[in-house]
Structure formats: C-alpha cells, structure tokens
Amino acid sequence: MFTIxxxxxxxxxxxxxxxxxxxxxxxxxxxxxxxxVMLGFYVSNRIVIKVAKQEIVNYDKYIVTLSDAVEMQKxxxxxxxxxxxxxxxxxxxxxxxxxxxxxxxxxxxNMPSSMVLTNLEVRQHTVNKKVPQKDNPAQTVEIxxxxxxxxxxxxxxxxxxxxxxxxxxxxRLRLSALLAPRLEDIIVxxxxxxxEGQSVVSYEIDCIFKPEL
Numbered sequence: 481m482f483t484i485x486x487x488x489x490x491x492x493x494x495x496x497x498x499x500x501x502x503x504x505x506x507x508x509x510x511x512x513x514x515x516x517v518m519l520g521f522y523v524s525n526r527i528v529i530k531v532a533k534q535e536i537v538n539y540d541k542y543i544v545t546l547s548d549a550v551e552m553q554k555x556x557x558x559x560x561x562x563x564x565x566x567x568x569x570x571x572x573x574x575x576x577x578x579x580x581x582x583x584x585x586x587x588x589x590n591m592p593s594s595m596v597l598t599n600l601e602v603r604q605h606t607v608n609k610k611v612p613q614k615d616n617p618a619q620t621v622e623i624x625x626x627x628x629x630x631x632x633x634x635x636x637x638x639x640x641x642x643x644x645x646x647x648x649x650x651x652r653l654r655l656s657a658l659l660a661p662r663l664e665d666i667i668v669x670x671x672x673x674x675x676e677g678q679s680v681v682s683y684e685i686d687c688i689f690k691p692e693l
Contacts, residue, residue, distance in 0.1 A: 582658055583630065590652040591634070592645035598675060598682070599633035607691055630687040635673070635680040642681050643670075653687065664690045 580602070591597060607627050610620040634649075636642040650666050653659055667686040674680060 580630075586653065586656050586658055587632070590649055590656075592636070592649050594640045594645055595634045595636040595642065595649075595683075596675070597632060598635050599631075601631050603629045603631060609691060625691040627691050628689045630689070632685050632687075633682055634685065635675045635682045638679060638681050642683070646683050646685070650685065659687070662689050664688045 587597075587600075604626050606624040608622050609625050610622050613619045613621050634646070636645065646668060650668060654663060654666055665686075665688045667688065669684045669686075671682050671684070672679070673682045675682075
C-alpha cells in the first residue's frame with residue numbers, strides 16, 4: 481500500500497502518545513472529583529446543621545422547663561416570706577395575750593367551798609422595760625410590755641371563817657405549779673356588801689402577773 485503525501489509531511493496529524501491521554505483523562509476527572517468532594521461536604525454539613533437544629537430545639541425545651549422551675553422557686557420564696565411575716569405577727573400577738581383557760585381551771589379547783597365567785601375580770605396596763613437588743617446584746621432598748629392583773633371578787637356569809645378560807649385560797653394559788661412562776665404578787669382587800677339580798681363579806685383578790693417580755 482502506497483501513501484502519497486501531497487502536503488509533504490505538513491498535514492499528517494501527529495501520532496497519539498499514552499501520556500497525552502492520561503493528561504486529558506486527568507483534566508476531565510479533576511472537576512468530577514472536586515464536585516464529588518463538594519457534594520460530600522454539602523451533605524455532611526446538612527447533617528451537622530440538622531443535628532445542631534435539633535439540639536437547639538431540645539435546649540429551648542429545657543430552658544422552658546428551667547424557666548418554670550425558676551418561676552416556681554420565686555413563688556415559693558414569696559409564699560415563704562409571707563408565712564414568715566404572718567408568723568412574726570402571730571408571735572407579736574401571742575405576746576399580747578394570755579391563755580386563761582388553765583388559770584381558770586386552777587381557780588375552780590381551789591375555790592373555797594364556803595365562798596362564791598361574784599366577779600372576774602382581767603385588767604392590763606403597760607410598763608417600759610429595758611431589754612438587750614437582738615442584734616447587739618451589749619446595748620439595751622426600751623420597750624413597752626404588758627402587765628396583767630386578774631381581779632376576782634369572792635363572797636361568803638359573815639358567820640363563816642372567811643378570812644382563813646381566803647388565806648388558804650391565796651396560798652394555794654401562790655404555790656400552784658402553773659401560777660407560781662408567773663405571779664408577781666397577790667393582793668387581798670376586804671369589804672362588806674350584799675349578794676342576792678343577803679349580807680356578805682366580800683374579798684377582792686388581785687393576782688398580778690409578771691411583765692411578759
């Protein structure tokens with residue numbers, strides 16, 4: 481077979497070489513490889529972002545739960561302060577009142593059988609006392625404290641031994657386990673009078689209680 485080269489060797493294409501094909505293949509594969517890598521990063525980032533969003537949602541729910549707990553704690557603190565204030569008022573009120581039921585029971589148990597109780601009342605006045613300060617015991621502060629007097633009137637017939645009965649009644653009150661530490665003094669006064677149209681001997685007995693701080 482004969483080849484006639486009319487162009488004298490200038491128009492014949494050069495022969496293909498292996499490295500040239502490799503270069504061409506590499507040039508074509510590089511964009512594809514870059515695209516695959518970018519696609520991998522994109523998918524990975526989307527997964528990371530999706531997980532992060534879910535974590536944010538979970539944190540938001542947890543924050544809401546903590547907010548409820550904080551509000552509940554504030555409510556409990558307010559209720560506690562209110563209770564403390566009420567207890568302080570109750571304590572102050574208790575110091576201004578005395579439970580008289582046990583005292584009345586002592587009076588009933590020791591009342592002379594030959595006499596009758598014709599009157600019973602409680603009188604109260606205040607006195608100023610100096611007491612140590614709560615925060616600084618070395619200093620004193622003047623406060624008003626109540627002093628209570630339980631006044632009772634008892635009557636008996638003139639022919640009875642009323643004086644002895646009243647003295648015994650007074651001693652029993654003074655030596656009572658309940659009243660002894662609380663009484664400051666017992667003062668008795670006598671007078672004549674009538675009760676239900678009959679002549680009687682009346683005694684006024686003042687049980688003076690110690691000031692309550």
